[in-house]
Amino acid sequence: MNNPIPTKSELKLLQALWALGPSTVRELHDSTAAESGVSYTTTLKQLQIMHEKGLVKRETSERAHRYIAHLDREETRRSMLDDFMHRVYQGSASELVIQALGLSRPASPEELEEIEQLIETMKSKSQHPSEG
Numbered sequence: 319m320n321n322p323i324p325t326k327s328e329l330k331l332l333q334a335l336w337a338l339g340p341s342t343v344r345e346l347h348d349s350t351a352a353e354s355g356v357s358y359t360t361t362l363k364q365l366q367i368m369h370e371k372g373l374v375k376r377e378t379s380e381r382a383h384r385y386i387a388h389l390d391r392e393e394t395r396r397s398m399l400d401d402f403m404h405r406v407y408q409g410s411a412s413e414l415v416i417q418a419l420g421l422s423r424p425a426s427p428e429e430l431e432e433i434e435q436l437i438e439t440m441k442s443k444s445q446h447p448s449e450g
Contacts, residue, residue, distance in 0.1 A: 321389050321397045322371055326366060330354060332373065333396065335387040342382040 324332055334349045335341060347361040356364075365385050368374045377384040407413040410434075419425055425433070 321394055323398055323401050324368075324373055324389075324394065327356075328368055328373060329394075329398075331361070331364060331368065332387050332391075333388060335374065336387060336391045340377060340384040340386045342384055344382070346385065377411060405413065 330353070331346060334346050338345060338349060343358070343362045343365060345367075346365070347358050350356075351358075352359070365374060365376075366418055369376050369385070373388055375386045375388045377386060403411060403414050407417070419433075446448060
């Protein structure tokens with residue numbers, strides 16, 4: 319599935335939906351308003367636009383419509399990272415990782431262990447492609 323890339327404000331609403339599950343405009347507004355500072359009507363309009371774009375589904379069986387994330391969280395993350403990597407690093411995963419590990423906050427020992435395990439898994443899969 320080729321997901322549309324959500325904007326920053328759309329991503330905030332999607333994150334709320336992933337955390338809360340199906341939610342009314344009021345529930346979403348209450349969970350995001352403190353951080354976003356937008357009005358209820360802005361939240362409503364944003365959800366309507368997101369519905370038109372296919373980012374959310376709308377359940378209309380109750381008086382207060384419920385919105386449901388139409389995009390899978392992990393697939394959205396992958397799509398956004400892929401888009402970012404191609405726009406900023408010309409598609410180079412190694413440049414992205416080097417930048418992330420070299421110039422941002424230092425990785426914790428636990429994160430470095432996870433990264434090492436991922437690298438070992440990826441090496442194993444590339445050496446034995448029919449098993450992966």
